[in-house]
Amino acid sequence: MIGIIILGILVILVVLFFIGYYNRIVVLENRIDNAGSQIDVQLKKRADLVPNLINTVKGYAKHEKELLENITKARASVVNAKNLEEKAKAGNELQKTLKSLFAVAENYPQLRANENFLHLQHELSGIEDKVAYARQHYNDSVLSFNNIVEKFPSNLVAGMMKKDGKKYLEIPQEDKVVPKVSF
Amino acid sequence: MAKAHFQDQIRRNNVLSFFFLILAFILTGGFIWVITVAFGYDPFFMLIIASTISIIITFISYTNSSRIALASARAYPAEGAKFTVLNNLVEGLSMAAGIPKPKVYVMPSKEINAFAAGTKPDKSVVCVTEGALETLTKYELEGVIAHELSHIKHYDIRYITIVTVVVGLVAIVSQIMLRSLFWGGIGGRRGGKNGGGDFLLIIIGILLAILAPIVLRIVYFAISRKREYMADAGSVQLTRNPKGLINALKKIEDFYTTKRQTKIDKSVAPMYISDPHKIIKKAFSTHPATEDRIKALEKM
Numbered sequence: 001m002i003g004i005i006i007l008g009i010l011v012i013l014v015v016l017f018f019i020g021y022y023n024r025i026v027v028l029e030n031r032i033d034n035a036g037s038q039i040d041v042q043l044k045k046r047a048d049l050v051p052n053l054i055n056t057v058k059g060y061a062k063h064e065k066e067l068l069e070n071i072t073k074a075r076a077s078v079v080n081a082k083n084l085e086e087k088a089k090a091g092n093e094l095q096k097t098l099k100s101l102f103a104v105a106e107n108y109p110q111l112r113a114n115e116n117f118l119h120l121q122h123e124l125s126g127i128e129d130k131v132a133y134a135r136q137h138y139n140d141s142v143l144s145f146n147n148i149v150e151k152f153p154s155n156l157v158a159g160m161m162k163k164d165g166k167k168y169l170e171i172p173q174e175d176k177v178v179p180k181v182s183f
Numbered sequence: 184m185a186k187a188h189f190q191d192q193i194r195r196n197n198v199l200s201f202f203f204l205i206l207a208f209i210l211t212g213g214f215i216w217v218i219t220v221a222f223g224y225d226p227f228f229m230l231i232i233a234s235t236i237s238i239i240i241t242f243i244s245y246t247n248s249s250r251i252a253l254a255s256a257r258a259y260p261a262e263g264a265k266f267t268v269l270n271n272l273v274e275g276l277s278m279a280a281g282i283p284k285p286k287v288y289v290m291p292s293k294e295i296n297a298f299a300a301g302t303k304p305d306k307s308v309v310c311v312t313e314g315a316l317e318t319l320t321k322y323e324l325e326g327v328i329a330h331e332l333s334h335i336k337h338y339d340i341r342y343i344t345i346v347t348v349v350v351g352l353v354a355i356v357s358q359i360m361l362r363s364l365f366w367g368g369i370g371g372r373r374g375g376k377n378g379g380g381d382f383l384l385i386i387i388g389i390l391l392a393i394l395a396p397i398v399l400r401i402v403y404f405a406i407s408r409k410r411e412y413m414a415d416a417g418s419v420q421l422t423r424n425p426k427g428l429i430n431a432l433k434k435i436e437d438f439y440t441t442k443r444q445t446k447i448d449k450s451v452a453p454m455y456i457s458d459p460h461k462i463i464k465k466a467f468s469t470h471p472a473t474e475d476r477i478k479a480l481e482k483m
Binding site: 031034126130133134137141 | 271275280421
């Protein structure tokens, strides 16, 4: 009799353990998707602003044709990217070209005085920060997910659900420079 | 300390809120009981009236907490081109924290400070002073906002709200009791049983009425200081840049030690990133000393 009760309790414990981890894994995976779509929203916003920016710059900086073409190309590859990884990579590329445009803009005082240009510059640099934050949240979410998928005993449940660890999003090269902190 | 998972912290906050409410109820109920018995009234009747009133007041203050906090700060919503940077920072950091963007408000004051309020992440507000916007660099402001967002993410705001409301309420109730005792004492006791034994009860009642708010405050402040360290750690987790928050804290400390003035009301001070009231007794301070916070941050 006691044996049956103990067995019953054990079975219930195992079932509870299974349900707990199953739900946790689902929640964490959804969080990654949500984080990914946040990045997507920001990248799309940036891509939408680019044509407007190019039109503004065109009138002032006629000698930067090549740079503007590069930006248009980079934008197109963001729009055409199929998955998040590709999109993020293309987004980094677009970011780089935009940066060089804003650097070049220093040579055109009239452009720098243009209100529309200034507004776009502000907007785009805000988006750059948001992309970085969103990517951080994405990678944090991947970390929590990978932890539960790989750690024992939750890895047993993850194995049954056929879940594997996810890949982190790459951080663009220049961002990797660790800020100098001296104490 | 920085490793503690925020889920655990949310759970701890809920448990602590619950026990705090129980403690407040027992203490307040205790002195109401003793005093009414001492006067020969029916304690049950008084208790029922007192708890009904407290529950109503608690509920109203709880659901309107962010509005009350904003009103006491005379804050206005951060709208328009002037606050683009601020709004972008809050939006970005909320993304990094994985919470909905709170409403952003600005407090018209030269002080450097900020607070978060609300009952849960999707109903929360962040408020910074004009002084903070003018004096702090972008990275310092980022550290401060990230600190407030960690309070929101960890449900600290709900706990702080409950506690602020309850501490205020208990203080009011004990005031009312002490006053009625005073007037009752002068006017002579109606229906009192007769001398002797009542006197001791009245003394106990007075002691309880005086001690209850103090005990609650000490308990609350002890927990509140720990929470600040957690929010500092959470801030660094979001910004990955301890230096920003360190510099901001230094500037805040500097401001309050040189200017020595504040418009921030004492009752809402626990909500702010740094307590503007230089209260000497450590047991009564809502925030750890800034140096201690900076030391902890530098270890990260």
